[in-house]
Amino acid sequence: MRIFSSNLAQGTVLALCLSGLASARTLSRRDDTFDWTNLTASTSLTLSPCYDGFQCARLMVPLQYPHASAGEAQIAIVVLPAKVSHDDPAYLGPLLFNPGGPGSSGVDAVVENAPVFQAVLGSDYDVVGFDPRGVGHSTPALAFFESPAEALAFFAPYPLDANESVSSLGRIVASAHLLDDLASKRGGTIAESVSTPAVARDMLAITRAFGREKLSYYGVS
Known part of the structure; x- marks a missing residue:
């Protein structure tokens, strides 16, 4: 596994550029009319044009790797293609990216910040954004609330300040x-299947779908 750490020069620059993803939305090239449900999920990487100059796919993976009978998950993937062919010796393979959160969309982060990635990392990687299972465009969706109104009512007190009063910390713990x-x-079953080990296995599945065994990953938290 090749991990890009922010203590590297290029990592520091990229981390600083992506530390405020909200402000970087001015670079957005997102097309909200794109319909992910039109992409047929497959165990191979079947890429289709999407957004503006990107390629998208839905990769089918086991919902629970130890239990094949549990069903499948479909991981949403967006690729900012390298500007060199995969046969070129300069090609460095896929570089997976996710902005952490937890719960943030790696697809939206790559689409919205493509100029930053190419400026900092160069154009020899396929930059791959993905939505972890249970997040964004990946399915099945993970939801705990029966309606938007119920969710709004639950989260109405947030953000809670633990130092606001003597009872604040207790309220935070109780809400959790x-x-x-x-x-x-x-x-x-869906909640049981959303975990760090499962997402790590998904990342390796994405890498292997590109025909590679070594995982290159840049994560921001």
Whole structure:
């Protein structure tokens, strides 16, 4: 696995550029009319044109790797193609990116910040954004609330300041326990299948779909 750390020169620049993704939306090239449901999920990387100069795919992976009978998940992938062919010795392979969160969309981050990636990393990588399972355009969706109104009511007190009063920290802990209880009761198998080990396996599956065994990854948190 090749991991790009922010203690490297180019990593520092990229981390600084991406530290305020909200402000970087001025660079957005996103086309909200693109319909991900029109892409047929496949165990191979079937790329189709999307957005403006990107390629997209939905990669089918096991919902639970140890239990094939649990079903499948479909990982949304966007590729900012390298400007060299895959046969060129200069080609460096796919570089997977995700902005962390947890819960942020790697697809939207790459689409919205493509000029930053190419300026800092060069054009010898396929820059690959993906939505981790349970996030964004990946399916199945993970939802704990029965309606937007219920979600708004639950999160109305946020953000909570732990130093606001003597009871603030207790309210934060209680809310976390309530959310955990909702996940257990309503998330079912999907909630059980959203984990760091599962996403790591998905990342390796994406890399292998490109015909590579070594994973190159840049993550921001």
